[in-house]
Amino acid sequence: MQTLPYGSWPSPVDAALAAAHGRPEFAGFVGDEVWWTACRPAEGGRRTLVRRTADGEEAVLPEPWNVRSRVIEYGGRPWTGTVREGAPLLVFVNFADQRLYSWRPGGEPRPLTPLSPVGDGLRWVDPQLVAGRDEVWCVMEEFTGEGPSDVRRVPAAVPLDGSAAEDRGAVRELLEDRHRFVTGARLSPDGRRAVWLAWDHPRMPWDGTELLIADVTEDGRLGAPRTVAGGPDESIAQVDWAADGSLLYASDRSGWWNLYRDGRPLCAREEEFAGPLWRLGQRWFAPLECGLIAVLHGRGAAALGILDPETGEVVDVPGPWTECEPTLAVHGDRVIAVAAGPDRGHEVVELDTRTGHTRVVGAAHRDAVDPAYYPRPRARTFTGPGGREVHARLYPPHHPEYAAPEGESPPYVVWAHGGPTSRSPLVLDLEIAYFTSRGIGVVEVDYGGSTGYGRAYRNRLREQWGVVDVEDCAAVALALAEEGAADRDRLAIRGGSAGGWTAAASLTRTDVYACGTILYPVLDLTGWATGETHDFESRYLETLVGPVAQVPERYAERSPATHADRLTAPFVLLQGLDDVICRPVQCERFLARLAGRKVPHAYLTFEGEGHGFRRASTTVRALEAELSLYAQVFGLDPAGDLATLELDT
Template identity: 70%
Template sequence: MVPTGTYGAWPSPIDAALAAAHSGRPDYVGVVGDEVWWTEPRPAEGGRRALVRRLPNGTGEPLLPAPWDVRSRVIEYGGQPWAGAVRPGEAGPLLVFSHFPDQRLYLHEPGGDGEPRPLTPLSATSGGLRWADPVIHADRGEVWCVLEEFTGAGPGDVRRVAAAVPLDGSAAGDRGAIRELTDDSHRFVTGPRLSPDGRRAVWLAWDHPRMPWDGTLVLTGEVTAEGPFTGIRQVAGGPEESVCQADWAPDGSLLYLSDAGDWWEPYRLRPGADEAVPLCPGRAEEFGGPLWRIGLSWFQPLADGTVAVVHGRGATSLGILDPETGELVDAPGPWTEWAPGLAADGTRVVGVAASPRSAYEVVELDTRTGRTRVIGSPHRDAVDPAYYPEPHIRTFTGPDNREIHAHIYPPHNPDRVAPDDELPPYVVWAHGGPTGNAPLVLDLGIAYFTSRGIGVAQVNYGGSTGYGRAYRNRLREQWGVVDVEDCAAVAEALAAEGTADPARLAVRGGSAGGWTAAASLATTGVYACGTIFFPVLDLDGWGSGETHDFESRYLESLIGPFEEVPGRYRERSPIEHVDGITAPFLLLQGLDDVICPPTQSERFLARTAGRGVPHAYLAFPGEGHGFRRAETVIRALEAEMALYVQVFGIDRDDVPPLELRT
C-alpha cells in the first residue's frame, strides 16, 4: 500500500542540485561537413556555453575547452554565436565564434595545435563591439555577421549593421578593416544570407518603437566585391507585418515567414515574380515565432526543393513541406516542442526537440527514409520517470469569455498519496517575454515541486505566441491587465473545480513574468504568496534608460505611447501599488542584469519596507538576466520551496530555512 502524506511534504529524489544540473538546453545546432555542432550549457562551470560536436563515428567531443564561452550579447539576448565551414583537401574545418567575456570574434581550427585567434578588435567604448549570426564565406575570405557597435556610454548609444570581417585576422587590431555591408539607417538587422548565384543578399530589419513581432522589413541588395550592398529594396514586410525569417531556396526563390494572414506562414517569391504566394494557406497554425535572438530559424530549404519546417498550434512538430503541392509530412517521434534552430545538409535535417517525458536533445531526420534519431545531448532519466509530472493541456475561460491556454501539472509521486480530504497547493507560473510562451516539455524545475506535492499551472496568457497574431495582440496596451487577469482566472478555476486549495495558491515568474507575479500580488488578492525573479517593477525607470536598447521602446506597444498615456505607466507599475501587497513574497535578482537591473528591485524593496509584509531578497553577484550557475539555481529553488513551506504550513525540514523580514 502506498503511504499517505500531506501535499508538499512528500519525499522526492528530484532535489535542487539535480534540477540545476539539468537546467538549460542544447542550442544553435549546425551541420559542418559530416559533423553536427551545437552549444550546451555547463551550469557547473560557471554557466558557460560549451561548443561540442558529433563525429561521423557517432562519438562526441568538445570543440573548445573551458573557459571558452560561446555566446553573443547582441541585443543582450544574443543570437547565433558561431559558424563552421569545411575546407577542401586534408585541412580540417574552420570555426568562427563569439567569446562571451570580451565579445570578440575568434577563428579556430578544431583538431589543430593552435589557440583561437581574434578576428575583431577590443573596444574601450561602453559595451564595445559585439557580433552575432555569422556565416563563413571562405571563397571571399570573410565572415558575414551582425555588428552591434556602442558609440557612447548610454544603452541607446548604439548602431547595428551587417558587416564582413576578414578571416585573415587583419581586423583584430584595426576597426577600419571591417567592411560594412549595410548602413545604420535601421536600428536592428539580422545577418545577411547570400543567394545561390552569389549576386544578392537578403536580411531583416526593423526600427523603434516596433518589436520584431510587430513589424519587420525584408530587404534585398546586390552584392559588391568591396563595398556595401547596392540597390537595396524592400520585398516584403511592413509596420503591421512581422517576418521572422527569410532565406533563399536552391532555385533562387525567396522564402520567408510572415504573419500577414494572422499566423506566421511560409511564403515564396519566385525569381522575377512581383508577388509572393503562401505555401500553406488556411492551416491556422504557426510556422514561426518571436525573434528574441538574432539568427533563429524555423525553416531550412533542402536541396531537392522541399523545405524543413517547424510548425504547430501551441505545441510544435518538425515537418517536410513540398512547396509545389502544399503537402506537409511530419517526422515521427515523441517530441512536442521543436526549438527555432533548424540546420540541414543534403538529406539531413537537425534540430533540438523535447517532450513532456524528455528534455531537449539533438535530433536528426533522414528525409530519404523518414526516420528520426537522437544524435546529441540525449535525454537520460536521472531518476525513475515515474516521478515526472503528467501535463494536462487545457483551455480556460477568462474575462470577456476569452480563451486562456495553460498546461496543468498536478502533484505526482509514486511513493505517496494525499489524504482524501486535502486539496493540493498550486503555483501559477507566468512565462517571460511577455511575447513568448511556456513549451510543453519536461522541466525538472517543475518536477521538483510536483514530486513534493505542489501543483504547477503554466499559463500561456493572452499575448503569448503559438496561437496566432490576434491572440498575441491581446496584450497590446494591456500589459499588467490581461496577463494578470488570465493567470488569476486559471488559478480561480482550478480552485472552483476542486483541483487546487483556494487558500494555498501562489504565483511566480521571471522577467516579464516577474512583472505579472508582482502585479498579481498587488492587485488580485488571489494568491497566498509569490516568487518574483529579476522583474520589471517600475515602468517610469525601465522605460527611461534603465534597460537595454532592444526593449527600450517595448512599452509603447505593451502600455501605450508615454506622451499619450503617462498616467498609465504609474497606474500599471507594481512599485506604485505596494500598499496592495499583503502576501509574503520572495524576490530574486542577478546583480549583473542589464535588462531588468537591480535598481528596480531595490526601489521596490525600499517602498515595501516597514509595511509589515514578510519578504526575502536574494541577490546573486555574477548572474545576469536568467540564472546559469548551478549554485544559483540550487539556492533559488530551495528558497522558493522554503517560502511555500512557511506560507502553506508544510511540514518538512530538508530545505534551508528562508528568513522572511517585514
C-alpha cells in the same frame, strides 16, 4: 500508495539535479559533422561547443571560453563552421569580451575582431562563412557612447586572416546603418543578391519588420536595398533562399506566421510556422537541396515536419518530441533540430529525409531519476474574462508512491512566462518536477499576448500589460480552485522577467495568491521607459502600455513599485546583480517603498548572474528558497534537509 499531505512527499528530484541540466542550442553542420552549443551549469553557466564524431560526443573549448553573444542582449546564433584543408574551421563569439574568434582543432582560438573602449564595445552575432570569400559575414553591434541606446547595428564582413583583430578599419561594413535593427544577410545561391530583415523603434520584430533585398556589388558590399515585403503591421520572422533561387519567408500577414515563396503562400493554415524573433539567427524553417522545406509548425507547440512546397502538404516527423527549438539546420538530405517532449529533455535530433528515419545524435536524454517521478502534464484551455480563451499547461502533483489524504486539495503555483511575447512549451522541466514530485501543482499560463496562437491572441496585450496577463493568470488559478483541483487558500504565483512583472502585478492588484516568487522583474514602468533597460526593449512599453508621454498616469498606476502599499502577501525576490535588462535598481526601489509595511519577504541577489540564472549554485539556492517560502506560507512539511528561508518584515 502511502498517504502524506501535499507538499511533504519525499522526492529524488532535488534542486541540484534540477540545476544540473542545460539544454543544447544552435545546432548545425561542419562538413558532415553535427555541432552545437552546450550549457555547463557547474562551470559558471558557460556554453561550450560540442561536436558529434564517429566515437561519440566531444566537447571542445575548455574553460573559460563561453560561446555566447550579447547583441541586443538576448544574443543569437554565436558560431559557424566549415571544413577547410580537410579540418574543421570554427568562428565563434566569446562572451567575456564579445570578440569573434577563429579556431581549429589542436590550436588556440585566434581573435578576429578588435576591442572598443566606447560604451559596451563591439559585439557580433549570426556569423556565416561565405563561399569563395576569406571572410565571415555577421551582424555588428557597435556602441557609440556610454548610454544603452548609443548604438548602431549593420551587416559587416570580418576578414578571416585576423587583420581586423587590432584594426577596426579592417572590418568591412556591408551597408549604411539605415535601420536600428537588422538580421544577418543571406546570400542567394548564385551569390549575386542578399536578403535580410530590418525594423526600427518603437516596433518590436513581432509587430512589424521589412524584408530587404539588395544586389551584391563588385566590391563585395550591398547595393541600394529594396523592400519586397513586410511593413509596420506585418511581422516577417525569417527569410532565406531556396536552392532554386526563389525567396522564402515567414510572414503573419494572414494573422498567422505562414510560409511564402516569392510572395505566394505555400501552406495557408491557422498555425504558426515561425515565432517571435528574440534572438538573431533563429530558424523556424530550412530549405533542402531537393526542394522540400524542413519546418516547425503548430498551435501552441512547434513540431518538426517536412513541407512539400508544390502540394502544401506537411508530413510530421514521428517520435516522442512535441516541441522543437528554432535552430534548424540542413545538410544534403539531413535535418538537425533541438527537440524535447513531456517525458524527455532537449536533445539534438537528426532526420534523414530520404528514409524518414530519425535518431538522437547529441545531448541524448537520460533519466536521472525514475521517470515515474516526472509530472503528467496536459494542455488545457480555460475561460477568461469576457469569455476569452486562455491556454495553459497543467502539471498536477504526481508521485509513484504517495497520495494525499482524501479530501485534501493541493497547493498550486501559477507560472507566468517571460517575454511577455513568448509561451510555455509542454516539455520535461526538472524545475517543475522538483515541485510536482513533492505534491505542489504547477500551471503554466499562456496568457493573452503569448505566441503560438495567432496574431489576434498576441495583440490582446497591446496597451494591456498588467491587466490581461494578470486577469488570465487569476482566471486559471481560480478555475482550478473551483474545480477542486487546487486549494483556494494555497495558491502562489511565480515568474521571471516579464513573468516577474506579472507575478508582482498580481500580488499588488489581486487577492488571489497567498504568496509569490518574483525573479529578475520589471517593477517600475516609468523607470524602465526612461533609461533603466537596454536598447532592444527600450520602447517596447509603447506597445504594451502606450506612449509614456501620452499616458504617464497609466505607467504609474500599473507599476507594482507604485503600489507596494497594497502588498500583503509574503514573497521572495531573486535578482542577478549583472542584469542590464531588468536592473537591480528596480528591486531596490520596490523594497524601499515597501519599508515599514511588515510584509514577510526575502531579497536574494547573485553576483555574476545576468538576466536569467545560469549557474548551478544560483539555481539550487533559488529553488530551495522558493520551496521554503511555500512551506512557511502553506504550512507544508517538506521531506529532507531544507534550509529555512529567513523572511524579513
